[in-house]
Amino acid sequence: ELTALGAQVTLAACDLSDRDSVAALLAEHPVDAVVHTAGVARLTPLDRLTAAELAETNAAKVTGADLLDDLLGDRPLDAFVLFSSIAGVWGSGDHGAYAAANAHLDALAHRRRAAGRPATSVAWGPWAGSGMAADGGVLDDLRRRGLTALQPEAAVDALFDALAGDDPAPVVAEVDWARFSRLFALTRHSPLLQEVAPATGTAGDGNARPDSPEPAQGPDTADELRRKLTALPAPDRGPALVDLVRTTAAEVLGHGAGARVESRRGFLELGFDSLTTLEFRDRITARTGIALPATAAFDHPTPAALAAHLETVLLADGGGGGAALLAEADRFAESLAALPADDEHRTALADRLRRIADRLQETAGLAPGTGDPATGDAPDEEFADASVDDMLALIENEFRNS
Numbered sequence: 001e002l003t004a005l006g007a008q009v010t011l012a013a014c015d016l017s018d019r020d021s022v023a024a025l026l027a028e029h030p031v032d033a034v035v036h037t038a039g040v041a042r043l044t045p046l047d048r049l050t051a052a053e054l055a056e057t058n059a060a061k062v063t064g065a066d067l068l069d070d071l072l073g074d075r076p077l078d079a080f081v082l083f084s085s086i087a088g089v090w091g092s093g094d095h096g097a098y099a100a101a102n103a104h105l106d107a108l109a110h111r112r113r114a115a116g117r118p119a120t121s122v123a124w125g126p127w128a129g130s131g132m133a134a135d136g137g138v139l140d141d142l143r144r145r146g147l148t149a150l151q152p153e154a155a156v157d158a159l160f161d162a163l164a165g166d167d168p169a170p171v172v173a174e175v176d177w178a179r180f181s182r183l184f185a186l187t188r189h190s191p192l193l194q195e196v197a198p199a200t201g202t203a204g205d206g207n208a209r210p211d212s213p214e215p216a217q218g219p220d221t222a223d224e225l226r227r228k229l230t231a232l233p234a235p236d237r238g239p240a241l242v243d244l245v246r247t248t249a250a251e252v253l254g255h256g257a258g259a260r261v262e263s264r265r266g267f268l269e270l271g272f273d274s275l276t277t278l279e280f281r282d283r284i285t286a287r288t289g290i291a292l293p294a295t296a297a298f299d300h301p302t303p304a305a306l307a308a309h310l311e312t313v314l315l316a317d318g319g320g321g322g323a324a325l326l327a328e329a330d331r332f333a334e335s336l337a338a339l340p341a342d343d344e345h346r347t348a349l350a351d352r353l354r355r356i357a358d359r360l361q362e363t364a365g366l367a368p369g370t371g372d373p374a375t376g377d378a379p380d381e382e383f384a385d386a387s388v389d390d391m392l393a394l395i396e397n398e399f400r401n402s
């Protein structure tokens with residue numbers, strides 16, 4: 001194809017991690033531009049990474065880039081392009097060595113630019129077509145996390161834009177920010193994504209969640225489950241809920257039909273990640289009718305602990321009282337946390353919440369804004385004078401810590 005377009009093409013094999021080989025290649029084929037794409041990707045958690053694997057991951061990508069940079073020296077080049085990855089920009093699970101290798105390329109591009117040499121390190125998101133990410137299963141998983149594979153034609157267009165731009169290390173990726181940042185931040189704090197997502201105007205999409213196989217159910221489901229549970233002898237109710245949780249956890253982990261996980265092993269230890277955590281929450285909510293926060297599997301970290309929580313909400317107060325409302329409040333606080341800082345409804349929301357809090361105080365026999373009758377505590381000074389943002393932050397914190 002290239003020859004038909006008038007280019008002269010030479011394919012020359014070379015181990016890019018070997019200095020003598022790269023020097024010989026450049027001597028035999030003097031170049032005006034470099035596009036460095038060599039690399040290997042291995043998925044290994046950091047605590048199991050061996051020195052040999054780290055060296056293997058660095059060899060082509062890092063050593064190759066450094067050798068090209070060094071051996072080409074001051075030779076005038078039209079372009080010096082490095083193929084990097086989003087793993088090096090915001091991190092990806094199990095990509096420790098690969099992420100570091102790509103971050104090295106981005107740093108090299110900055111260093112070359114600072115020295116007045118051309119360089120662009122493009123941090124790519126996953127590509128469709130062919131390549132190291134183009135496995136159907138991998139791409140499906142990434143899509144459910146909010147990363148859509150780049151189509152080759154669009155990726156090549158973006159590459160030309162990147163080369164024409166000023167940024168030495170641009171990111172080219174197709175990201176559903178609402179979904180991606182929500183899942184990413186579930187298991188780790190990410191100031192970077194917090195800044196990016198509101199800029200796209202999508203951070204407030206509290207409904208963005210991975211594909212849920214079952215529609216969320218409401219009070220009817222909870223009533224139905226409550227009826228079934230109360231029809232059981234009291235000692236059997238807890239185990240029935242533990243079974244429901246164990247089976248649901250086994251499903252989202254991809255175990256076969258009818259499988260159950262151990263009731264006292266932690267969800268994280270069982271292999272939950274941010275995606276499974278959200279899917280699990282959605283399925284439990286669909287099956288119990290109980291609104292749970294996205295962090296349910298962290299707040300109640302084993303099947304036994306979560307089942308005990310569900311039992312409290314469903315049975316302790318007939319299901320319609322304070323416990324169920326608290327669960328609703330958790331969910332509300334979660335949506336609140338995703339509200340963009342400049343959302344026009346913040347003031348109205350804070351007013352509404354103040355009025356609800358006052359009404360609660362009044363029905364507890366207290367004047368609005370006074371202390372807690374159970375403890376005799378004085379009212380919170382900062383609460384009385386809180387700004388809208390303070391007020392919303394206080395409420396988010398309150399529910400997060402409850």
Ligand SMILES: NC(=O)c1ccc[n+]([C@@H]2O[C@H](COP(=O)([O-])OP(=O)(O)OC[C@H]3O[C@@H](n4cnc5c(N)ncnc54)[C@H](OP(=O)(O)O)[C@@H]3O)[C@@H](O)[C@H]2O)c1
Pocket residue numbers: 014015016017036037038039040041059060061083084085086123124125126127128130131132133134
């Ligand atoms: N595919 C994606 O979705 C994606 C996303 C982000 C970034 N990237 C980056 O884009 C680049 C190309 O990715 P790809 O998907 O095309 O990868 P790929 O299909 O796995 O190709 C990588 C190439 O690197 C070559 N290579 C490995 N070690 C080498 C060495 N020591 N010397 C010379 N060549 C060596 C391999 O040659 P052999 O076949 O001979 O081993 C292979 O042809 C990589 O740097 C990757 O990190 C890709």
